[in-house]
Amino acid sequence: MTQTPDRPSMDCLPSVQGEDLQQSAAADKAELFDYREAANPIRSGLTEPIPYCSWGPELHASGPSGIIPLDLSAELGASGPATSPGLAAHFIRIEAGEGVRAAASATSSLFFVLSGRGICHCRETDQDTNIQWSEGDLFVLPSGGTPLLEASSTSVLYWVHDAPLLNYLGVVPSQPRFESTHYRGEWLRSELRKLAQKPGSANSNRISLLLANRDLPSTRTVTHVLWAMYGIVPSAATQPPHRHQSVALDLIIDCQPGVYTLVGTELNADGTIRNPKRINWQAGGAFITPPGYWHSHVNESGHPAYLLPIQDAGLQTYLRSLDIRFA
Numbered sequence: 001m002t003q004t005p006d007r008p009s010m011d012c013l014p015s016v017q018g019e020d021l022q023q024s025a026a027a028d029k030a031e032l033f034d035y036r037e038a039a040n041p042i043r044s045g046l047t048e049p050i051p052y053c054s055w056g057p058e059l060h061a062s063g064p065s066g067i068i069p070l071d072l073s074a075e076l077g078a079s080g081p082a083t084s085p086g087l088a089a090h091f092i093r094i095e096a097g098e099g100v101r102a103a104a105s106a107t108s109s110l111f112f113v114l115s116g117r118g119i120c121h122c123r124e125t126d127q128d129t130n131i132q133w134s135e136g137d138l139f140v141l142p143s144g145g146t147p148l149l150e151a152s153s154t155s156v157l158y159w160v161h162d163a164p165l166l167n168y169l170g171v172v173p174s175q176p177r178f179e180s181t182h183y184r185g186e187w188l189r190s191e192l193r194k195l196a197q198k199p200g201s202a203n204s205n206r207i208s209l210l211l212a213n214r215d216l217p218s219t220r221t222v223t224h225v226l227w228a229m230y231g232i233v234p235s236a237a238t239q240p241p242h243r244h245q246s247v248a249l250d251l252i253i254d255c256q257p258g259v260y261t262l263v264g265t266e267l268n269a270d271g272t273i274r275n276p277k278r279i280n281w282q283a284g285g286a287f288i289t290p291p292g293y294w295h296s297h298v299n300e301s302g303h304p305a306y307l308l309p310i311q312d313a314g315l316q317t318y319l320r321s322l323d324i325r326f327a
């Protein structure tokens with residue numbers, strides 16, 4: 001049986017004039033563009049393109065305990081600290097015996113320990129997490145708590161989270177989507193060594209481990225939003241270019257001078273990058289690889305080099321928009 005709502009009395013109905021005013025207010029923001037003026041708004045003055053940028057290790061080499069944001073929000077036109085439209089990267093320096101709170105309204109927080117030792121305390125919705133970290137460890141935390149990072153020896157961490165994405169959407173996280181997960185440095189180093197020694201690895205496009213979570217089998221990523229790769233660029237390697245629609249916030253874990261990444265938007269007929277920009281690596285430094293740009297790592301240093309790119313490729317994979325391509 002159809003239910004009919006109670007009709008309000010005539011006194012409660014807005015006057016015809018009031019309805020007109022309301023409709024006119026609702027139409028105030030409506031706007032139309034010729035398709036040619038708005039089909040690609042990624043340009044200067046509108047949706048700003050993602051710039052090339054790199055940051056050196058001097059940012060975290062000394063100074064008091066604190067968070068150092070790698071902030072491009074002014075360049076990106078973002079309303080809060082952001083390194084890419086969806087992600088924010090930071091260095092965190094913590095003096096021995098001190099603590100730093102890493103607060104963010106984010107669904108995913110990833111920490112990589114560049115140096116030092118300590119413990120991360122985080123009270124999440126229904127449990128306490130305590131992660132004892134040392135150099136080379138990586139750990140991820142879901143939404144729901146404000147981690148306190150306490151250093152037992154002076155420490156530097158790289159921290160990436162997705163608060164800029166949530167800020168753009170105008171939302172706050174409502175539930176954790178995975179459990180806190182710890183990838184010990186000793187395990188990562190040993191597994192990467194084994195991978196590098198496998199037959200065929202020398203000819204592979206990348207010699208790298210992708211960090212994944214048993215709770216996220218479909219994306220094979222470190223969180224449902226973030227993607228993390230622990231990789232080696234062997235001495236004398238020139239990796240063939242590839243590209244993807246996820247942005248990369250690359251951390252250089254270790255290298256000697258003479259390692260660099262070539263980045264560009266087009267390929268030559270021989271598969272090399274046309275008019276590439278060269279980004280020199282620095283141990284403990286970071287740089288951006290913009291989405292959709294071809295990139296290739298080259299090692300002329302005579303020593304192996306190690307990197308940790310963090311991307312929004314968990315989200316891009318879920319959206320089926322990752323579009324990874326190899327030259």
Ligand SMILES: [Fe+2]
Pocket residue numbers: 242243244248295
């Ligand atoms: Fe890449």
